[in-house]
Amino acid sequence: MQTRSSNITRNAHLISRSDRAHRNGHLAGVLWFTGLPGSGKSTLTRALEHRLFELGVQVTVIDNHLVRGGLSADLGFSRTDRAENVRRGAEVSGLLARAGRLVLAGFISPYRTDRDTARRAVGENFHEIFLDADVAVCERRDSARQYERAKAGLIAEFTGVSSPYEKPLSPDLTLDTALLDVGQSIGLLVDYVQRHFAVQDGINSAGRR
Amino acid sequence: MQTRSSNITRNAHLISRSDRAHRNGHLAGVLWFTGLPGSGKSTLTRALEHRLFELGVQVTVIDNHLVRGGLSADLGFSRTDRAENVRRGAEVSGLLARAGRLVLAGFISPYRTDRDTARRAVGENFHEIFLDADVAVCERRDSARQYERAKAGLIAEFTGVSSPYEKPLSPDLTLDTALLDVGQSIGLLVDYVQRHFAVQDGINSAGRR
Numbered sequence: 001m002q003t004r005s006s007n008i009t010r011n012a013h014l015i016s017r018s019d020r021a022h023r024n025g026h027l028a029g030v031l032w033f034t035g036l037p038g039s040g041k042s043t044l045t046r047a048l049e050h051r052l053f054e055l056g057v058q059v060t061v062i063d064n065h066l067v068r069g070g071l072s073a074d075l076g077f078s079r080t081d082r083a084e085n086v087r088r089g090a091e092v093s094g095l096l097a098r099a100g101r102l103v104l105a106g107f108i109s110p111y112r113t114d115r116d117t118a119r120r121a122v123g124e125n126f127h128e129i130f131l132d133a134d135v136a137v138c139e140r141r142d143s144a145r146q147y148e149r150a151k152a153g154l155i156a157e158f159t160g161v162s163s164p165y166e167k168p169l170s171p172d173l174t175l176d177t178a179l180l181d182v183g184q185s186i187g188l189l190v191d192y193v194q195r196h197f198a199v200q201d202g203i204n205s206a207g208r209r
Numbered sequence: 210m211q212t213r214s215s216n217i218t219r220n221a222h223l224i225s226r227s228d229r230a231h232r233n234g235h236l237a238g239v240l241w242f243t244g245l246p247g248s249g250k251s252t253l254t255r256a257l258e259h260r261l262f263e264l265g266v267q268v269t270v271i272d273n274h275l276v277r278g279g280l281s282a283d284l285g286f287s288r289t290d291r292a293e294n295v296r297r298g299a300e301v302s303g304l305l306a307r308a309g310r311l312v313l314a315g316f317i318s319p320y321r322t323d324r325d326t327a328r329r330a331v332g333e334n335f336h337e338i339f340l341d342a343d344v345a346v347c348e349r350r351d352s353a354r355q356y357e358r359a360k361a362g363l364i365a366e367f368t369g370v371s372s373p374y375e376k377p378l379s380p381d382l383t384l385d386t387a388l389l390d391v392g393q394s395i396g397l398l399v400d401y402v403q404r405h406f407a408v409q410d411g412i413n414s415a416g417r418r
Contacts, residue, residue, distance in 0.1 A: 014255060014270060015262050023262070046223060053224050053232070058267065060308035061223060070330060071300040074293075084283075091280040092301055099269040101308065121279060 017124070020100030024058045027197040028097045029125025031189075032090075032118055033106045034168065036160045037146055038138030039131035040177040040185070041106035047182055048189050049104055057193070062093050063106035077157065083114050090118035097122060102197060110165040127196065129189075130171035135160045137178040226333070229309030233267045236406040237306045238334025240398075241299075241327055242315040243377065245369045246355055247347030248340035249386040249394070250315035256391055257398050258313055266402070271302050272315035286366065292323050299327035306331060311406060319374040336405065338398075339380035344369045346387040 021027050031048075033041045045061045052059040067089045068075075075081040086109050093103045109115050119126045138160065139147040150158030157163040168174075173192055175185050230236050240257075242250045254270045261268040276298045277284075284290040295318050302312045318324050328335045347369065348356040359367030366372040377383075382401055384394050 015258060019262070023265075049224060053228070056232075058309075059224075060304075062304065066304065070303065071297060088280060088297075092304060094279065095269075095271065095275065095301060096305065096308065099305065099310065100267075 015100075017098065017100070021199050024100050026057055026102065026193075026199055027125060028058075028100045028102060029127065029197060030090075030093045030097050030103045030105055030122045031127050031129050031193075032093070032109070032115065032122075033104065033129045033131060034109045034115060034171075035131030035177070036133065036135060036138045036165055037108060037158070038142045039133045040175075040182070041108070041131060043182060044131070044175075044177075044185055044189065045104040045106040047186050051186055051190060052102065052193065055190075057102055057197075058100055059102045059104065060096055061104045061106065062089055062096065064089070064108070067092065079157075083111070083117070086114045087117055087121065090121040093118075094122040097125065102193065108159050108165070110159045110163065112166045112169070115168070125197075127172040127192075128168055130168045130174045131177045132167075132174050133176065133178040224309075226307065226309070230408050233309055235266055235311060235402075235408055236334060237267075237309045237311060238336065238406060239299075239302045239306050239312045239314055239331045240336050240338050240402075241302070241318070241324065241331075242313065242338045242340060243318045243324060243380075244340030244386070245342065245344060245347045245374055246317060246367070247351045248342045249384075249391070250317070250340060252391060253340065253384075253386075253394055253398065254313040254315040256395050260395055260399060261311065261402065264399075266311055266406075267309055268311045268313065269305055270313045270315065271298060271305065273298070273317070276301065288366075292320070292326075295323045296326055296330065299330040302327075303331040306334065311402065317368050317374070319368045319372065321375045321378070324377070334406075336381040336401075337377055339377045339383045340386045341376075341383050342385065342387040 017028060033045055035041055042063065045063060049059050049061045064085070067085060071088055071092065072085045075085050086107055089105060089107050093105045096103045109118065115128065146155060146158065147161060149155050150161040159165050175188060177185060226237060242254055244250055251272065254272060258268050258270045273294070276294060280297055280301065281294045284294050295316055298314060298316050302314045305312045318327065324337065328337070355364060355367065356370060358364050359370040368374050384397060386394060
């Protein structure tokens with residue numbers, strides 16, 4: 001650090017992405033998990049966070065639950081508010097990525113236009129991960145019985161029932177979570193991270209220097 | 210990680226604050242820098258980020274510039290919008306802290322009520338750092354000539370000129386940036402971080418395991 005005189009100026013530098021990547025032993029970025037309610041976003045992001053943490057990765061989950069609980073507490077569930085909620089989730093994900101973290105962002109984000117907004121907000125190293133499972137499968141897994149309540153009209157505009165889900169046209173990774181179990185999906189995701197977020201000798205060196 | 214069956218559930222655990230602290234070698238939290246325009250928020254947060262990064266700390270600056278550029282791009286400068294901007298900055302700071310980071314948040318945040326909101330949003334380990342320098346000193350340092358333009362009526366509701374600054378009643382740390390130079394302030398801040406964010410053998414062990 002350069003020590004400056006008391007004539008304070010505003011042009012000191014932030015730490016670069018490269019400096020952070022070399023410190024952490026891996027690149028930063030966002031894995032954006034999209035899919036129907038019940039497709040496995042929460043389960044896979046949390047299990048992957050745990051696995052990557054064990055591998056020394058600076059990793060963070062951001063999802064609807066975490067964002068709605070604070071940052072988006074002022075928003076409702078209109079189309080506009082849902083889009084704004086996704087936008088804020090993406091902006092936060094981008095801030096975390098620029099701080100060096102690998103972000104596992106889980107949002108239904110059913111509209112392509114909202115996911116495009118997310119990609120722009122994040123910028124570098126945005127990866128769209130599509131959890132592909134059809135409504136029947138997701139409904140069978142739905143221990144909270146959200147699908148049942150949506151079909152009974154108790155939840156308005158529920159994605160997959162009364163509101164559309166627009167499949168990604170060209171996702172960076174697709175996981176058929178109707179066929180893959182959690183362990184298989186996590187294995188594929190760890191491979192994906194190792195291929196796309198390695199610095200030199202790979203993420204297994206993270207934490208060492 | 211426990212590998213589960215394809216019967217996906219939602220109750221996998223996030224990494225605890227304690228796990229993250231032990232990994233990183235320091236506690237997480239937020240140093241919330243408040244003070245007049247020109248009091249040194251940008252200079253000190255950036256210089257401190259640099260110094261702490263060298264010490265192995267997982268550290269991130271969040272400030273008005275970074276937040277206004279994306280997350281708060283929809284907000285203007287009314288009293289309501291400024292309060293919302295501070296709230297979002299605090300929510301993001303809290304998310305980063307819960308992800309294990311030491312956050313250096315720099316916001317003028319002239320109203321006590323907004324800083325109280327920030328403290329509540331962050332929760333654990335919120336530290337209010339007051340950069341205490343009077344308007345005359347801040348104006349002398351103001352290379353962007355904002356004070357001059359505010360006095361000429363070209364910037365509305367400029368804190369310290371046409372809008373009030375409510376001093377903290379009981380800040381966690383006060384730095385008289387009219388008397389201290391940057392190096393002295395950074396020295397005091399590093400001491401403060403070492404006292405309040407150490408895990409066992411202190412932040413100097415960060416990055417090792």
